[in-house]
Each structure stands twice: as structure tokens, then as C-alpha cells.
Amino acid sequence: MAACRYCRIIHEADPEYRVKKAHWDLKSDFPRCSWHWQFLCDDCKRAVSFNGMAWCPKTKRYYCIRCAPTHKKVKRSLWVWDYYYALWCNPCKQYHPALDWLEYNKKHPWHSDVRARRALKGLNRNKYLKPWVFIKWAPKNLQYPTQQEIQKRWDEGAEIWDAGYTKYGDAYRRNIFNPTLFPLIGNVKGKKILDAGCGAGYLCRLLAAKGAQVIGVDLSRKFIELARQYEKKKPLGIKYLCADLARISKLSTGFFDMVISVYVLCDVRNHDNAIKEIARVLKPNGRFIFLIEHPCFSWGAGGWSHVPLDSHRTEDWLFFKVDNYFKRRTEECQWGQLPVLLTFYRPLSDYFHSLKKHGFFVLDLIEPRPTQRSLRRRPREWNAENRVPPVLIIDAVRQK
Ligand SMILES: C[S@@+](CC[C@H](N)C(=O)[O-])C[C@H]1O[C@@H](n2cnc3c(N)ncnc32)[C@H](O)[C@@H]1O
Numbered sequence: 548m549a550a551c552r553y554c555r556i557i558h559e560a561d562p563e564y565r566v567k568k569a570h571w572d573l574k575s576d577f578p579r580c581s582w583h584w585q586f587l588c589d590d591c592k593r594a595v596s597f598n599g600m601a602w603c604p605k606t607k608r609y610y611c612i613r614c615a616p617t618h619k620k621v622k623r624s625l626w627v628w629d630y631y632y633a634l635w636c637n638p639c640k641q642y643h644p645a646l647d648w649l650e651y652n653k654k655h656p657w658h659s660d661v662r663a664r665r666a667l668k669g670l671n672r673n674k675y676l677k678p679w680v681f682i683k684w685a686p687k688n689l690q691y692p693t694q695q696e697i698q699k700r701w702d703e704g705a706e707i708w709d710a711g712y713t714k715y716g717d718a719y720r721r722n723i724f725n726p727t728l729f730p731l732i733g734n735v736k737g738k739k740i741l742d743a744g745c746g747a748g749y750l751c752r753l754l755a756a757k758g759a760q761v762i763g764v765d766l767s768r769k770f771i772e773l774a775r776q777y778e779k780k781k782p783l784g785i786k787y788l789c790a791d792l793a794r795i796s797k798l799s800t801g802f803f804d805m806v807i808s809v810y811v812l813c814d815v816r817n818h819d820n821a822i823k824e825i826a827r828v829l830k831p832n833g834r835f836i837f838l839i840e841h842p843c844f845s846w847g848a849g850g851w852s853h854v855p856l857d858s859h860r861t862e863d864w865l866f867f868k869v870d871n872y873f874k875r876r877t878e879e880c881q882w883g884q885l886p887v888l889l890t891f892y893r894p895l896s897d898y899f900h901s902l903k904k905h906g907f908f909v910l911d912l913i914e915p916r917p918t919q920r921s922l923r924r925r926p927r928e929w930n931a932e933n934r935v936p937p938v939l940i941i942d943a944v945r946q947k
Pocket residue numbers: 697701743744745746747748749764765766767770790791792793808809810811814815816817
């Protein structure tokens with residue numbers, strides 16, 4: 548039987564360390580023993596690598612790096628590593644170290660409780676790792692999906708998607724691009740704004756609360772239903788329309804001062820018609836600000852190369868895979884618990900050609916980075932986005 552790869556790495560630094568047999572992820576390049584496998588977070592119930600999981604001796608619970616309100620890197624030497632993660636514990640008002648540091652100091656919960664060790668208490672019993680993000684080229688029969696097929700998947704995912712949002716969107720929006728996007732949008736008081744692909748309308752609400760007159764459009768009936776429920780609960784005068792951006796004939800020509808579209812055009816089947824329609828509904832000199840997945844660093848070729856897949860030590864993330872840059876394609880992508888969604892990959896120049904064709908002048912291209920505050924507060928979480936830009940923003944203006 549294979550040996551645990553983590554045990555072998557540790558053994559190199561400390562020949563006394565006993566290499567254990569691997570029982571988990573046996574078919575991978577990184578088979579693991581139970582001590583070095585994943586544990587289940589008692590807060591979110593998710594399986595997380597031992598190096599991103601802490602133990603609270605007071606509440607007797609495992610909790611993960613995602614659930615901890617904040618975490619930090621603590622510089623110490625343990626075997627081949629020179630730091631461990633410490634995760635803030637709310638009940639104790641202090642940081643607790645991750646399991647690797649506890650094991651090093653013989654303070655792992657399994658050290659003090661032999662019965663728990665025998666029963667593998669707290670361990671994730673799934674034999675294999677399932678990647679958190681899963682993106683691949685869609686099969687042939689889905690390379691040209693119907694609008695209904697695309698819509699059905701967004702409808703199915705809408706509630707789960709929305710559940711991950713605060714007033715300011717999800718963690719990604721708050722830590723990576725809101726701090727760049729909002730100042731760019733600037734003062735919106737009295738402006739007529741279209742939120743193109745509004746989802747459940749978080750941005751519509753933020754803009755309307757600042758005095759803009761907002762219309763939100765989205766392909767998904769379910770998303771529009773959710774957005775209307777928010778509007779009913781707390782009316783801000785936002786109007787919602789369920790439509791394909793490539794066909795928004797219900798919206799009048801030359802009506803809007805600004806169109807904003809956050810993470811949408813890379814999910815739109817016909818981006819060229821959508822941009823044409825956006826140009827039509829904008830006033831001359833109207834502004835078009837949109838954010839898309841960065842086409843140069845699309846996840847379709849495999850994203851980050853890291854072994855093991857679940858490591859929380861981002862130095863294990865080696866480089867970002869890029870390939871088939873010029874190949875336009877439909878991709879299936881699955882994030883966490885969401886259903887498989889369909890997105891559309893195209894090279895960066897496709898967006899620029901459409902902008903030029905439909906009378907836009909590009910003012911700026913911005914590659915947002917996590918804020919210093921986010922990097923300080925959650926160093927592990929946003930480190931990767933500080934190495935390779937995940938999204939880009941284009942700021943354009945419709946010429947007269
Ligand atoms: C990644 S979500 C972003 C939603 C929202 N802008 C946000 O940031 O929360 C992409 C959205 O694009 C919508 N969408 C996809 N294709 C569309 C189309 N052809 N016309 C309008 N909306 C579309 C989806 O229904 C989904 O709500």
C-alpha cells in the first residue's frame with residue numbers, strides 16, 4: 548500500500564518521524580494517511596485540509612479557515628514549513644493553531660484522546676477529493692446551447708447563489724472588485740442606469756439607494772423573481788425585466804446615462820448582439836462599465852496547478868495553466884454547491900472588436916486586486932488573486 552506523501556515530506560526533515568500508510572486519495576499523486584487528510588468543520592460541515600482546520604479545546608469543535616472570522620500566518624518552524632495558520636475563535640476570543648502545528652507539538656486532539664483517534668473522530672470519510680471549482684469544456688451537444696438550457700441552469704442555481712450574498716455581494720465581490728468598481732462608477736445621483744444581467748439585484752439596490760434610477764435585466768426568471776421580492780420588501784423604485792440582453796427591444800433607444808454589467812458578458816451566449824443592444828439603449832456619450840472573467844487567465848485550461856488539491860498553503864499552488872487561448876467555446880462550470888452552469892469563453896480581442904463595431908471608445912482597462920485590508924485580514928484566502936488577476940473591468944463610452 549502507498550505511503551502518505553505528507554508523512555514522507557515530514558520524514559525528510561525528521562528521520563525519527565514514522566511514515567504511515569495512506570488510506571485516502573489513493574489514486575492521486577498525493578495519497579494521505581488519516582492525520583494528514585481532511586477534517587469536517589463543525590460550523591460549515593465542509594471537508595477541509597488538516598492544514599486549514601483548527602481545534603477549539605473549550606468548545607471541542609473543529610472549525611475551518613473559511614469559517615474563522617479572521618486568520619493569520621504564524622512564523623514558526625515545523626518540519627519543512629516555516630509557518631502555520633492560526634484561526635480566530637469567537638467563543639474563546641483568541642487564535643487557535645491549525646492541526647499541523649498541534650500535531651508537531653503533540654497536542655492534536657487525537658493525541659489526548661485515543662478513543663477519538665481510533666474512531667477517526669472528525670475525519671472526512673470521503674475517499675477522494677472533489678475540487679471546489681470544476682470547469683471544463685462543455686460536451687459537443689452543448690457547444691451551442693439554447694437560451695432555455697442556459698436559463699434553466701441559472702434558475703436552478705439562483706437561490707443558492709443569492710444565499711451567499713450580503714448587501715454588498717459575495718466575499719469575492721467585497722474583497723476583490725467592489726473597492727475598484729464603486730469609485731469608478733462614481734456619483735450616480737439622478738442618473739438612469741441599466742444593470743445588465745442583474746442577478747438578484749444587489750447592485751441595483753446599492754445604486755438606487757444612492758439616488759440612481761435603476762432598471763435591472765436578467766435572463767433568469769428565478770433571479771428576477773428574487774429581485775422583485777427584495778423590491779417589494781423595501782421599495783427603492785427599481786424596475787426589473789426578464790430578458791436576453793441580446794434582445795432588449797422593450798427598453799427605449801438612447802435612454803440610459805450608464806450601463807453596468809458585472810460578471811455577465813462572459814456568461815452571455817451572444818456577446819456581440821448584447822453589446823449592440825447596450826449601445827442602442829445608451830445616450831450619446833453614455834458610459835458602459837463591465838466586468839468579466841479575465842480571458843487571459845480563464846479556468847478552462849485547468850486553473851491553478853496545485854498538489855494536493857485542497858492544500859491551504861498557497862505556495863503549493865504552483866502556476867496558472869493557460870492554453871487554447873484562441874478557442875472560443877462553451878464551458879461547464881460548477882462552484883461548490885451550485886448546479887453546473889454554462890459560460891462562454893472568448894479571447895479578449897472579441898470584446899474589443901464588438902466595442903469598436905458598435906461605437907464604443909475604451910477609456911480604461913482595469914485589473915482589480917484584493918485590497919491590502921483583505922490580504923491582511925485573510926492572507927490565505929486572497930493570495931492567489933493577488934498573483935493572477937481573476938477578472939477585468941472595461942470602462943467605455945458610447946461615441947456620438
Ligand atoms: C455571474 S451572474 C452575475 C449576476 C450579477 N450581476 C451579480 O454580480 O450578482 C451572471 C448573470 O447573467 C445572467 N445572464 C446570462 N445570460 C444572459 C443573457 N443572455 N441576458 C441577460 N442575462 C443573462 C444570468 O442569469 C446571471 O444572473
